[in-house]
Amino acid sequence: MAWVSLVVAGLFEMFGVLMINKLHKDRNWQSVLLxxxxxxxxxxxxxxxxxxxxxxxxxxxxxxIGASGGAILGMILYDEPKEWKRIVFIAMVLGAAVGLKLVS
Incomplete structure (x- = not known):
């Protein structure tokens, strides 16, 4: 159950990063609350x-999860560069996370 909780924490981290960007654009109390x-x-x-x-x-x-997820969401939602080098390094971060799971 701890691993599921950790993944959920990472997903909420990604959501928080999206809300930073939303707050930067909208500057309203809903963005702050989210x-x-x-x-x-x-x-x-x-x-x-x-x-x-x-x-x-x-x-x-x-x-x-938060960093790679934020980068992926930036590419998908905000048209950030989708260069193959960025994707390789994101894959390396995710691969390291899987590796930690395998040895833990």
């Missing part, structure tokens, strides 16, 4: 996962 809720939920699920998983593993996977 940003707080997204990152708050992310921290709650991360904390739950860290009751079972080692801190280093949990944090590395959480940030990996």
């Amino acid at each position: 940003l707080i809720l997204g990152f708050g939920a992310s921290f709650i699920f991360l904390a739950y996962a860290m009751k079972t998983l080692p801190m280093g593993t949990a944090y590395a996977i959480w940030t990996g």
Whole structure:
């Protein structure tokens, strides 16, 4: 269950990153509220996962999901560059997260 919680935490992290971009564009209280809720939920699920998983593993996977997910969402939703090099490095981050799961 800790691994599922960790993935959910990463997904909320991605949502929080999207809300940072929304807040930058819209500057309204709904954006602020969604940003707080997204990152708050992310921290709650991360904390739950860290009751079972080692801190280093949990944090590395959480940030990996958030960072790579944010980059992927930027490419899909905001027309950021989709160069093959970016995709290779995103795949490396995700591969490292899978590797941590396999050895943990």
